Amino acid sequence: MGESIRFAVQVLTTNLLRTTLSLLGVTIGIMLIIAVFTMVDSLEKNIKDSLDFLGSNVVTVEKFPFGGPDPNYPWWKYFRRPNNNYAEYEFLSANLRNAAAVTIVGRASTTVKYASSSLNSVDLWGMTYQYKDVYEVALGAGRYFTQQEIEGGRPVAIIGDEIAQTLFPNESAVGKDIKIRGYKLRVIGVMEREGESFIGTPSSDDRVYIPYKMFTKTYYIGRMWGINPQIAVKGYADDIGMVELQNEMEGMLRKVRGLRPKEDTNFALNRPEAIADALGGIFDILGTAGWIIGGFAILVGGFGIMNIMFVSVQERTKIIGIQKSLGAKNYFILFQFLFESIFLCLFGGLIGVFIVYLLTFIPFGTLEVTLSMKNILLGVVVSSVIGVVSGIIPSAKAARLDPVDAMRSA
Template sequence: MFLKLLGESIRFAWQVLSTNLLRTMLSLLGVTIGIMLIIAVFTVVDSLEKNIKDSFSFLGSNVVTVDKMNFVQRDPNVPFYIYFRRPSNTYDEFEFLKSNLKNASHVAFFGTRSSTMKYKSSSINSINIYGISNEYKDVYEVDILNGRYFTANEIESGRNVAIIGDEVAKSLFPFESPIGKSITSRGQKLVVIGVLAKEGKSLLGTPSSDERIYIPYKMFTKMFYVGRFGVSPSIAAKGYVEDIGLVELQNEMEGMLRKVRGLKPKEESNFALNRPEAIADAIGQVFDIVGYAGWIIGGFSILVGGFGIMNIMFVSVQERTKIIGIQKSLGAKNYFILFQFLFEAIFLCLIGGATGVLIVYFLTFIPAGGLEISLSMKNILLGVVVSSVIGVVSGIVPSAKAARLDPVEAMRAG
């Protein structure tokens, strides 16, 4: 019965389309534009959100870091200088957490500071030099294209070795391999043992591994002052997947840090526990507002389109009044007539919606600078669902009118 109704509805809808092509196209235009606007807004919003979140991928995932201040949601009543007066993380605290944390798979320690790097007559400025512990590669992704990672002995002894980013390699060694060569910064010579794979620039211009250099942390302390008025290192702990929201890890870290720093129960913590997801959540709230705006803009267009579809359905009922009378006289039930016209309205809206989605799909091929735009299956399904709902809303009144027609009066009207 369903397939029969669907087949007849598609056939009648096609007749409406082919017989009154211009009228139908103008009526479907509102649905097409409305769906196109909504899907376009959500596609751009989703793409922007993804690209921006990818820009913060250097912060890692499923990771909790110990810093002086929060990434987001700082207390507005606390003066900014208070955060700088907080004690810096120490290597001893890192080793204590690494030895005692039960809810962390790996714990890393690192500090960063920008500097100039030289090789012979070539130099590159504002390069982020990271002093890292051996566990850094287990917490954050370190994708080495050529060469190797540090050995445990090189890390522990603070050897003068380095892993450089793609941009550093191209700037200092445009015509030769950097492996085994010595580069200089702040009076220290560093032997290159590895080159990172190219990452490319992010949408927000956030730090990229292309302009980064990794060295052992103990070597880093020979080049930069570490402490309250110098570099403030971070401790990063990678949690387990089963620890939803890393709640257990954060609670354990807070308890251990308060203990090792000798804080009393009523004293406020003099450190901040941060998660990259906090930034992602803040970004998501902004894009939610943009999404609501998309619904409002597209909603008006869909409303106009819905009235257009309703008009087509009323005309279709009027033109097929005699046919309805014949169907009823032959035993057709009211629900059969109702669903016949309702499916027709849904089919017409789906044509308009599919056209809108198709337009958005072709628009994604237009270059948008550093923004990579893609139409997701979620948004395609959204277009289909919204079109179907508009079809039901627009077609229910004309369909109900057709279903309630008296067969005798319907045949006389024809």
Template sequence: MLFFKLSWESFRFAISALKTNLTRTILSLLGVTVGIFAIIAVFTLVDSLENNIKSSFSFLGTNVMRVDRFPFASGPQDYPWWKYFRRPPGTIAEYEFLKERLTSAEAITISASSNTTVKAGSNAYQGMALTGVAYTYPDVYDIPLEEGRFFTESEINASRNLAIIGRIIANTLYPNQEIIGKQIKIRGMKFTVIGVFEEEGEGLFDAPSKDEACIIPYGAFTKMYYTGRNGLEPTIAAKGMEEDIGLVSLENEMTGLLRAKRGLRPTEEDNFALNKTEFIQNAIGSIFDVISIAGWVIGGFSILVGGFGIANIMFVSVRERTNIIGIQKSLGAKNFFILFQFLFESVCLSLIGGITGIFIVFLLSFIQLGSLEIVLSFKNIMLGLGVSTIIGVVSGIVPATLAARMDPVEAIRTN
């Protein structure tokens, strides 16, 4: 109890000293404010930009492996580019083959896409992303619906002319009207709307958005488009198990099954690529890791200057209060009581600067930057407070230690 009481008294002395020299306090914390602002602003911007970019690629799914002709990563340097074009695309037969035999996946689906125009009466929308899907599509990809429902298995198998559309398309074709049950026309064929996607809003880099998308049964899609070699290439995608780290088991099993289905001999190379959707997100994360390091460097110099400023002020403060220190020690004050006075003063000074810098970042987060939403995360707030505390301790520990070790007689005699 005595320790906590003395610590509280030390804290009060520190606050009193900061209030007494208010102008000096404000000037001292400016360096820390600028440093913390620079670091947290960079990290907040980087995190917000990274999250927005990753969300723009959410249509690729998570923990998903796709069968493609081209790999996401660059292949061997000596691999002829024309061999990629000679690879056969995935087929509905391969999808059915994998669906029956694959054991390392939670679900597997097939889809094919094309851009087209959709009409309803005198209204039309150009550039709609039309996708034909299997019944297992929502088991692999996220399909958030604002209204309506997904297709039933019987509707998919019967290739019914049903559609789920995005909010922008719905508002364009039937403004201010209930869309469920309405008719739309795609490539001359009539479809009944049974659902509407949740609105996503504008994304970065014109990435595909469900607001401008439409999905229909795969069989209905093949009535309008030829799929396979010399046509639109369907995409087979499998969702891996949560416990399959890195999708290693899924990749090995899919490789073996696809090689068997395509009749490849043991000496023949794979004529397909298995792409993990996490590759793109990891590549994006690597880029932003480098930017984060640059943020540390930029803010680090400001923090360093702020730390030297606080240390300098603390040495001056010790010098000004030498007599008081001598009197306190002669009256029985413990060394840690003196130490805590100056250490608390240094930490408080640094924390005030850090909190000010974080608050400025918080205010700037309300600025609209187009489709980029800036969010000051709790992680970055704690980072700013943690860095401020460390700077305060490092800057004040030496002056505080010198004050705590003063001889009381010598301290009282000092003018």
């Protein structure tokens, strides 16, 4: 087998022009397939990273379901649904058995002031202590709220990095006092910088976190009107699809809201993963399109290599006859041409992968493009398979040649 490989390499390096022309089709095909898969994987990763703020294994209680209203459900009934309230949060927190953590979050837009500086349209979030257990909280400086600060509704705040840099450009924000709607709040922490996401989803950089009870002092939260806080529940990883958690939450919410068995549910239980699953279907379609586009190029390249291999067998018929007369076995001749075909396709595929790798250095704005090891291996495997498929028939033809007839050939 080693000698067959040596013969194959020698032939390929001797006919460089033919070798180069032969692998172009495979190079283009593999490049197209790997480029499409790399872009799809990068898009999926960037979008999912942008949705990290929604959390994982989280079920939220809201008025409207993700994906839009049910066309069979009167739209006006959604608006008549009651707002979530703190009593419901406490009831779920105390009674849910399938929940790892429960929090309630109030959200509003506000103005933040410090000395003579101010920032408008800042996201103000009021939350409870277990917020850090439901969602990721990455602090760059300072500390998180204590249980006493949350329960007492103390005037303390954690601010985003962009707010800290704008209001406190040359000093530490921790320990300073900011003003929100007339209330003075002490900054106890600053979030790590997240930067701009690919799809422009909300970032903690422009956000202020305060205790929920402090939030209720600044904004009205009524049963039907005012701000509608979101109740978020973190499930356990072994609860696949959060089915048990959602069933338990539905029963408890119907109970705490006093709904009779025949009454419609007046809340929606949403899972952020539903958005990712919907996007996953789009990425599957894009991946299929990549296979189709690249497949045509590979098909052309494969036929091209097969034709070149038939020509190569024809040119070396006399040499094959001499090799067989000197005792060369059929498998030696078979492997000699098969390895030549595989090396052609493999080299062409590696060039295609390398071109895609170079393309990852081109800036695409906020889209971070990365060539994964999975796609590199895909390129190598597909190239090798094309090499085997394209070379097996010419190789078998060469291996079956009669040595006498082969030596007599012109």
